Amino acid sequence: MTLQITRCIALLMVWAIAIAGCGFPDRRGAAESIGADIRALPGVKTADVHYDTSFDGGAHFHLHVTLAEGVTDAQAAAVGRTFVDKMRAADFASFDVALKVSYREVDDLSIRTPIGARAEFSYTFTNSTDGGPSSSDAADSMTLTLQIMQSPAVRAMWLTAPAYLGPANSRRITVALAPSAHDPDIAALMNGHPELRTATWQIVVGPPTGPEIYRVRGPFPDAQRRALWQRIVDTVGAAGSVDADTDTLDQQAVHSSVQVNVSGGPDNPRQIDQVVRAVTPLLPDLGLPLHVRFIGNTDDVEFTLGGCESPRPGHTPSPLETELRQRFQRC
Structure with missing residues (x-):
């Protein structure tokens, strides 16, 4: 009887440890610190941390950032660069990590017309912190996002990095044209950013x-x-x-x-x-x-x-x- 009780207690302890940590390193403190650092950057309106190591859902650290009206190219670039540098330094191995940056997006589910911009950067780590866009790639993508949104031909745009099944430095871009768009403005945008041709x-x-x-x-x-x-x-x-x-x-x-x-x-x-x-x-x-x-x-x-x-x-x-x-x- 005593042996059975001992075994039950041991199994309960193992189960409790699994539930508490689920085998993932504890990076909540690092995630909250990164969120606070991004929140303090000029040009940032909000920065919300989403951290989860649930028993069956894996380990996730997502940071949702909203840029303020009037943010500059340099300030937007700093958001991408700072996030990637600090995230890699904190070692989020085994985590699904994402940075989602919104600018002028309309948060209304009844409105299906695309408005504003969103840039998303994804990092899926196994046992290393390699892969995903570099800090310079993320900074460049943020600069590109703001420059595209400054065109009178554009109503909305989305940037995803890396592109689906693409290398770490790839990105996929979708641009929604404004109703008042003119061909010369679209051509100028493509000439200024040749990758928009694809x-x-x-x-x-x-x-x-x-x-x-x-x-x-x-x-x-x-x-x-x-x-x-x-x-x-x-x-x-x-x-x-x-x-x-x-x-x-x-x-x-x-x-x-x-x-x-x-x-x-x-x-x-x-x-x-x-x-x-x-x-x-x-x-x-x-x-x-x-x-x-x-x-x-x-x-x-x-x-x-x-x-x-x-x-x-x-x-x-x-x-x-x-x-x-x-x-x-x-x-």
Whole structure:
């Protein structure tokens, strides 16, 4: 009996130790210190520390920073540089670490139109503190973020470093154009920052609570392309919503894709036919080949303009889809 009690006590002690530390080093003090140091920097409005070593969720240290209005390029750069230098010095091995910096972002879930800027830097450590953007990379990215936001052509932007599956010094940039954007301003931005030629540009049309977004990567998002997207959105109108992408830099995918969700209702079969026939003639100028999908309440029309694609498994083409495949596909 005494032996059983001793074993139970030992198991409880092991369980308590596991719950308390979960095998991760205690870096809460370092995380709070880094947060305080960043909070004290000029140009910083807020700096919130999120630290967690829960039993089943791993170890995380995320710092969410909001920059003040009027922050300078140098001050923003100091935020990135200071965070990375202090974080590496504190040795967050085995932690998932992230710095998220916001500037002029609108914190309203009802507003889906992108506004403001966010830069995110990620570091996933195993048994070392190598990997992720360097302090100079983070500083440069913060400077770039503010310079992009100063352009009259820009309404919002996001920077992620490193880019998905990219090296430590890579970054992915998405820029949402302002409704009043002009081609010379966009060109000036690209000329000043050549890496924006591979960025994703968002053309946003519609109300803040329900915008229709067209993402462009590769082609210059000129006035003609922006006007075309406006015509497509206007043609769909109240019949549904539309979303599109054009990417001529990704060699693994079709150049463009469009998805139109047609509203349901008793007139849906007739309505989807009308929407398909009205919208399809506008789409080739987005770039070919172009994958098109119209999703209705009772029908789903899918084909490729200027390309060749068989119906996906389990999908039986309707007479309308069959007609469009014969007319627009090139097999």
